[in-house]
Amino acid sequence: MSKISAPRSNREFIEACVKAGDAVRIKQEVDWENEAGAIVRRACELGAAAPFMEKIKDYPGFSYFGAPLSTYRRMAISLGMDPASTLPEIGKEYLARTNGEPIAPVTIDRKDAPCKENILLGADVDLCKLPVPLVHDGDGGRYVGTWHAVVTKHPVRGDVNWGMYRQMMFDGRTMSGAVFPFSDLGKQLSEYYLPRGLSCPFATAIGLSPLAAMAACAPSPIPEPELVGMLSGEPARLVKCETNDLEVPADAEIIIEGEICPDYKVEEGPFGEYTGYRTSPRDFRVTFRVNCITYRNNATMTISNMGVPQDEGQLLRSFSLGLELEKLLRSQGIPVTGVYMHPRSTHHMMIVGVKPAYTGIAQQIAQLAFGSKLGPWFHMVMVVDDQTDIYNWDEVYHAFCTRCHPENGIHIYRNTTGTPLYPFATPHERKYSIGSKVLFDCLWPVDWDKTNDVPTLVSFKNVYPKDIQERVLANWTTYGYPEVK
Amino acid sequence: MNQWEVFVMDMAELAEGKDIEISIRTLNPGVQKYTYKHVRAQVSSSLDKFPDKLQVRMGRGQLSAAKFSIKVIEEIRRLPPQYS
Numbered sequence: 001m002s003k004i005s006a007p008r009s010n011r012e013f014i015e016a017c018v019k020a021g022d023a024v025r026i027k028q029e030v031d032w033e034n035e036a037g038a039i040v041r042r043a044c045e046l047g048a049a050a051p052f053m054e055k056i057k058d059y060p061g062f063s064y065f066g067a068p069l070s071t072y073r074r075m076a077i078s079l080g081m082d083p084a085s086t087l088p089e090i091g092k093e094y095l096a097r098t099n100g101e102p103i104a105p106v107t108i109d110r111k112d113a114p115c116k117e118n119i120l121l122g123a124d125v126d127l128c129k130l131p132v133p134l135v136h137d138g139d140g141g142r143y144v145g146t147w148h149a150v151v152t153k154h155p156v157r158g159d160v161n162w163g164m165y166r167q168m169m170f171d172g173r174t175m176s177g178a179v180f181p182f183s184d185l186g187k188q189l190s191e192y193y194l195p196r197g198l199s200c201p202f203a204t205a206i207g208l209s210p211l212a213a214m215a216a217c218a219p220s221p222i223p224e225p226e227l228v229g230m231l232s233g234e235p236a237r238l239v240k241c242e243t244n245d246l247e248v249p250a251d252a253e254i255i256i257e258g259e260i261c262p263d264y265k266v267e268e269g270p271f272g273e274y275t276g277y278r279t280s281p282r283d284f285r286v287t288f289r290v291n292c293i294t295y296r297n298n299a300t301m302t303i304s305n306m307g308v309p310q311d312e313g314q315l316l317r318s319f320s321l322g323l324e325l326e327k328l329l330r331s332q333g334i335p336v337t338g339v340y341m342h343p344r345s346t347h348h349m350m351i352v353g354v355k356p357a358y359t360g361i362a363q364q365i366a367q368l369a370f371g372s373k374l375g376p377w378f379h380m381v382m383v384v385d386d387q388t389d390i391y392n393w394d395e396v397y398h399a400f401c402t403r404c405h406p407e408n409g410i411h412i413y414r415n416t417t418g419t420p421l422y423p424f425a426t427p428h429e430r431k432y433s434i435g436s437k438v439l440f441d442c443l444w445p446v447d448w449d450k451t452n453d454v455p456t457l458v459s460f461k462n463v464y465p466k467d468i469q470e471r472v473l474a475n476w477t478t479y480g481y482p483e484v485k
Numbered sequence: 486m487n488q489w490e491v492f493v494m495d496m497a498e499l500a501e502g503k504d505i506e507i508s509i510r511t512l513n514p515g516v517q518k519y520t521y522k523h524v525r526a527q528v529s530s531s532l533d534k535f536p537d538k539l540q541v542r543m544g545r546g547q548l549s550a551a552k553f554s555i556k557v558i559e560e561i562r563r564l565p566p567q568y569s
Binding site: 033058059128129134136137138139140141142169170171172174199259261263264266267270278279281282289 | 492494508510515516517518519520521522523542544545546547548563564565567568
């Protein structure tokens with residue numbers, strides 16, 4: 001029996017957040033057009049409680065839950081941990097759970113699946129019946145999928161993929177979305193469906209349990225349904241779709257079933273993204289034709305409003321990218337002390353702490369990082385030594401500014417894979433996902449004499465005898481200073 | 486009168502005096518707001534020339550000061566029949 005008491009559904013998660021003071025119930029009517037988005041955005045920028053908007057204009061019976069995982073407190077709640085847990089504690093727990101044995105999902109009967117309480121088929125299918133929000137003023141459309149999972153399955157290998165690919169409502173039965181060529185779904189489409197001219201069945205699940213959303217967002221090699229089981233300590237409950245053979249989370253609030261068209265594209269975007277910009281203009285993108293909608297009674301639509309830090313796109317993606325890279329580096333025997341992406345880097349900079357055991361270790365780390373499937377999502381790797389606290393930006397920044405040799409410490413990798421969302425990239429680079437990467441090697445060279453060549457760090461912790469440090473710490477308040485927490 | 490909006494990268498896409506194909510979204514109030522149609526239409530910078538109004542946004546969502554009137558001649562159905 002599981003010892004983990006994580007919320008099993010979006011509803012349980014909302015209740016847990018309200019109880020902890022990390023969500024607020026908004027009783028007054030909120031407009032789906034900009035107002036809901038603006039509330040979520042402001043909550044993100046203030047690091048405030050998540051808004052649970054219980055009354056939506058034009059959509060009686062529906063509600064919104066915004067910014068579900070935009071703070072580490074809510075991430076801790078999602079994992080069933082103390083909300084006050086520190087980031088290193090949350091990371092340690094994530095690694096412990098995801099390094100175990102995969103837990104296979106179970107398929108339940110459709111009569112037991114809450115997501116089947118309402119079923120729209122045929123002429124009844126209409127996305128306008130859902131409270132799809134206009135998240136940012138000026139977006140190319142109302143976005144159905146901002147915090148969700150697009151479920152697909154490789155028809156030959158059987159690989160199941162849950163991915164968070166943004167989806168815009170084009171009309172009542174059509175969505176378009178950004179699916180990058182290097183993503184799991186992008187590879188599946190280009191490898192199998194598009195060359196054969198076959199449509200790809202999909203199901204979009206909205207209002208997932210927070211751990212299912214975490215799995216959909218994580219770049220883990222473990223199939224997402226099993227990853228959810230590992231994170232929650234018990235099998236994920238799935239149910240078969242109405243119109244295709246895919247299986248979806250049974251407790252999700254809304255399921256949209258359909259097919260990705262190989263021979264039909266409509267425009268998508270622009271959309272405010274996790275980089276903090278609307279970078280890519282509208283273009284003809286992957287198009288999803290909707291055949292069925294199912295939803296729970298009083299369904300809650302989840303909204304992530306991406307923009308300047310910090311929202312769950314940055315926070316959760318930084319978290320999972322960093323920890324997945326840590327796993328990769330450890331699997332290669334590299335003596336890392338930890339890996340951290342600060343969410344404010346909009347998951348563009350990977351900070352790696354390592355024991356500088358041999359020459360070239362920083363380059364080895366960068367090459368593994370950039371060469372892995374994680375690589376397209378960031379373009380900077382900074383490597384610091386094992387004495388630097390990777391979670392302390394003051395220490396990392398000091399190491400960067402003082403140890404990274406302008407000629408020898410900065411290594412540029414050209415013509416790599418990039419994302420169309422890089423704000424700094426040229427329009428040509430964005431169009432073809434052309435990237436470039438940089439390594440900041442902040443390690444003292446191994447061939448420097450440690451006594452005579454390596455500068456001595458002048459800090460309280462490093463230059464004073466232990467007895468003096470202890471005396472100063474013991475007398476600190478006696479000297480007249482307030483207590484340091 | 487209907488209100489529409491279009492996204493363009495270049496205002497030259499809205500050539501006056503000829504039929505053009507564009508995707509426009511409705512700004513009429515209601516649950517259909519912001520849904521798209523692909524249409525053949527004529528546009529004019531003279532706001533009185535055609536019955537409907539057209540607002541313009543640039544590629545990254547910036548609202549243009551330019552306003553147009555528009556006549557939707559027909560909706561173009563590009564959707565292959567197997568998806569209907």
